[in-house]
Amino acid sequence: MSDTENGKTSWWRRLSSGLKRTSSQIGTALTDLISKRKLDRAMLEEIEDVLLRADLGTEVASRIAAAVGEGRYDKMIAASDVKEIVAAEVEKVLAPVAKPLTIDTAHKPFVVLVVGVNGSGKTTTIGKLSARFAAEGRSVMMAAGDTFRAAAIEQLKVWGDRTNTPVIAGAQGSDSAGLAFNALTAAKDQGRDVLLIDTAGRLQNRAELMSELEKVVRVIKKVDASAPHAVLLVLDATVGQNALSQVEAFTKTAGVTGLVMTKLDGTARGGILVAIAEKHKLPVHFVGVGEGVEDLAPFTARDFAKAIAGTEAA
Numbered sequence: 001m002s003d004t005e006n007g008k009t010s011w012w013r014r015l016s017s018g019l020k021r022t023s024s025q026i027g028t029a030l031t032d033l034i035s036k037r038k039l040d041r042a043m044l045e046e047i048e049d050v051l052l053r054a055d056l057g058t059e060v061a062s063r064i065a066a067a068v069g070e071g072r073y074d075k076m077i078a079a080s081d082v083k084e085i086v087a088a089e090v091e092k093v094l095a096p097v098a099k100p101l102t103i104d105t106a107h108k109p110f111v112v113l114v115v116g117v118n119g120s121g122k123t124t125t126i127g128k129l130s131a132r133f134a135a136e137g138r139s140v141m142m143a144a145g146d147t148f149r150a151a152a153i154e155q156l157k158v159w160g161d162r163t164n165t166p167v168i169a170g171a172q173g174s175d176s177a178g179l180a181f182n183a184l185t186a187a188k189d190q191g192r193d194v195l196l197i198d199t200a201g202r203l204q205n206r207a208e209l210m211s212e213l214e215k216v217v218r219v220i221k222k223v224d225a226s227a228p229h230a231v232l233l234v235l236d237a238t239v240g241q242n243a244l245s246q247v248e249a250f251t252k253t254a255g256v257t258g259l260v261m262t263k264l265d266g267t268a269r270g271g272i273l274v275a276i277a278e279k280h281k282l283p284v285h286f287v288g289v290g291e292g293v294e295d296l297a298p299f300t301a302r303d304f305a306k307a308i309a310g311t312e313a314a
C-alpha cells in the first residue's frame with residue numbers, strides 16, 4: 001500500500017470513529033424502530049425524528065424519509081437499506097460544498113483570516129493548518145491576533161516551534177488590527193507564501209467585538225487591497241443549532257469564504273454540518289475530529305456521508 005493510501009485509510013479510520021457517536025445514535029435508533037414492522041407513515045415520521053435528533057435539519061430529514069418511503073410501503077425494510085439512503089442523500093447535499101482551500105500563489109502571501117466564537121477551535125486549527133501547509137513545502141507565517149487571551153498567544157507559539165513557523169505576536173491586550181497590519185507587512189517583506197491570522201473569539205451578538213473584526217479586515221486591506229484571500233469560519237460541532245446563526249453573523253461581518261468544522265468527535269449531532277450545507281451553501285474546507293495535528297483533514301462529501309450514516313465499518 002502506498003503512503004497516500006495509508007494516509008487515506010488512516011484518515012477514514014479517524015473520521016468514522018470521530019463520527020461514531022452520531023452514526024451509532026442514528027444506527028441504533030433505526031434498527032430499533034425498523035425491526036419486526038412493515039413500513040408505514042408512522043415509521044417514516046419516526047425515521048425523520050431520528051435524523052432530526054442528529055441535527056440533519058428538517059429539509060434533509062424529510063427528503064430522506066420520502067426517499068425511504070418510495071416503493072417500500074407495507075414492506076419489511078432493513079436498517080442497512082435506510083442507512084444507504086441516508087448516505088446517498090447526505091452526499092447529494094454535501095458534494096456541492098466540499099471544496100478544498102486553494103492557495104492562490106498569485107498572492108504572496110495568501111492571507112487567511114480565521115474567525116469564530118470563543119473556544120470553537122480557531123487557534124488549534126491554525127496550528128494544524130500551518131503544519132499541513134509547511135508539509136506541502138510552503139513558507140508560512142502565523143499572527144497571534146487573539147490578543148485577549150495570553151494562552152492563545154502561547155498556544156500558537158507552541159505550534160510555531162513544532163512546525164518551524166514564525167509567529168508574530170504582541171503583548172496581551174494589544175490592538176489586534178495593528179498586529180494584523182504588522183504581520184502582513186512582515187510576511188510580505190519576507191516573501192512568505194501563506195499568512196494565517198488568528199482572531200479573538202467573539203460572540204456573534206456582541207456588536208463592538210464584531211466591529212473590531214471589521215477593523216481587522218479594513219486594516220489588512222491597507223497593506224494588500226485584495227486581502228484577506230480567504231476568511232475561514234471555525235465552527236464547533238458540539239454547539240448544535242447555534243452554529244447556523246454563527247454562520248449568518250460572521251458572513252455578514254467578516255465575509256466568510258469557507259468553513260471548518262471542529263469537534264465532530266464530541267457530539268452525537270454531527271448532522272449539523274449537513275443542515276449548514278443545505279441552508280448556507282458555503283464551501284466546507286476541513287473537518288476536525290480530535291486535538292492532534294492529524295485530526296484535521298480536507299472535507300470530502302462521500303467519506304463524511306458514509307461515516308455519518310455508518311454504512312461502512314472503520
Ligand SMILES: Nc1nc2c(ncn2[C@@H]2O[C@H](COP(=O)(O)OP(=O)(O)OP(=O)(O)O)[C@@H](O)[C@H]2O)c(=O)[nH]1
Nearest residue numbers: 118119120121122123124201262263288289290291
Ligand atoms: N475533541 C476535539 N477537540 C478539539 C478539536 N479542535 C479543537 N479542539 C480543542 O478545543 C479547545 C479550544 O480550542 P482553541 O483552538 O483554543 O479555540 P479558540 O477558538 O482559539 O478559542 P479562543 O481563543 O478562546 O477563542 C482546545 O482544547 C482544543 O484542543 C477537535 O476537532 N476535537
